[in-house]
Amino acid sequence: MLLMSHLDVVPVEEGTESDWTHDAFSGAIADGYVWGRGALDMKSGVLSILEAVEHLLATGFTPRRTVYIAFGHDEELGGKHGGARTAELFESRGEILEFVIDEGGANVHGVFPGVTRPLGLLGIAEKGDATLRLEVELDGGHSSMPPMESAIGILGRAVDRMEKHQMPASISDVFRASLQGVAADGPWIYRLIVGNMWLFERPLLWALQQTPSTNAIVRTTTAVTVFTAGTKDNVLPKRATALVNFRIRPGETVDDVVQHTVRAIGDSRVRVSVKESNDPSHTSSTTSYGYEVIKSTIQELIPDVVVVPYLVTAATDSKFFHSVSDSVYRYMPFTLTAPHDLTRIHGTDERIAVEDYVTMIKFFVELVRNAQLPDVPARGHLHDHEL
Secondary structure (H helix, E strand, O other): OOEEEEEOOOOOOOOOOHHOOOOOOOOOOOOOEOOOOOOOHHHHHHHHHHHHHHHHHHOOOOOOOEEEEEOOOHHHHOOOOOHHHHHHHHHHHHOHHHHHHEEOOOOEEEOOOOOOOOOOOEEEEEOOOEEEEEEEEOOEEOOOOOOOHHHHHHHHHHHHHHHHHHOOOOHHHHHHHHHHHHHHOOOOHHHHHHHHHHHHHHHHHHHOOHHHHHHHHOOOOEEEEEEEEEEOOOOOEEEEEEEEEEEEOOOOHHHHHHHHHHHHHHHOEEEEEEEEEEEEOOOOOOOOOOHHHHHHHHHHHHHOEEEEEEEEEEOHHHHHHHHHOEEEOOOOEEEEEEOOOHHHHOOOEEEHHHHHHHHHHHHHHHHHHHHOOOOOOOOOOOOOOOO
16 A cells, blocks of 8 residues: 655745745644645645654554555645655556555535535545647837737737637536445435436536636536736737646547637637646546555544545646556545635645544544455454544
8 A cells, every 4th residue: 555645845925925924934823724835735744644653563563455645745746746646656666556546635615516525535536737838929120010919919819719618617527426425324305316317417517607616527628827928018029838738538639629729719820739648547446445444444434524536627746646546536634614614725824623633543544444454344343443
């Protein structure tokens, strides 16, 4: 088994430092929280795994199944020198892992209306990503004699067409599995919808597209993130460029994104190239030993949580490990309340509840212990020990 997290963090946006309740790199412990960049993403994962393993060693625990630990140093930059190299090492040794667990899912409130219990989002797949570069190059010149169309105007219209003609939405098998999990413990309306998808699929799909967090679940998303053109107010720029980031749902590929982009723009003057990309991950089973042992550990420690399979919309280092394991999962047992807590990840006032951090340590202790058993233990029969 492999326990994963990463050491690196994203920077704090320049000019927002004073918006933080506590200094962004202080690690302040106040009001029941640990505050600072990396508290959620993903210093808490690193330290809780280390504390769990140290506790197990201190108690004399000897695993029957090999336990690997891998902490990437460049996950926020794509993981090519950390997670990717680690996966290549396992592959070169011919090692096959029973299961892998990394960041990606959490316990969340407020995602599904009417569902009062927290959902334990256990990631079984993650979206791919691609950044396309759009470029227009024309003759420059003086702004006193402008042409009918400028490089900025052509590229601006191209970007507008991309935003208006996004890739199609549909309800994936992963999201159907999520709905089934919610329906089992949620209000009756969810059981009605799941049992009659022939009737409700189209209105449900429309509703899911109305908010960014759920729209990201049902389609490959399009996000214009960088637009560069011009150096002076009286000079027509020769070149205008834009970077557009796509998060690709399973079932579609980077090639699909490029072809769709070219069709949506419909203008040969706009050159489209791939800056960087990864196809979506494989989808791991919800009936494997790894899934069941993670699920049973969550339910024992946090009985109120409804564990459901989940499509991770962001990228993690775990995407590199499908070559060495069929069972790659994404989950950390801290609690987030949508939408406010979700903006703290990579945002201002990132923090984790001290109680959640303690739960994370207990989770990894129990997970390592339970993973030594040939069969998944029944709920209520995990190991009794003090932490």
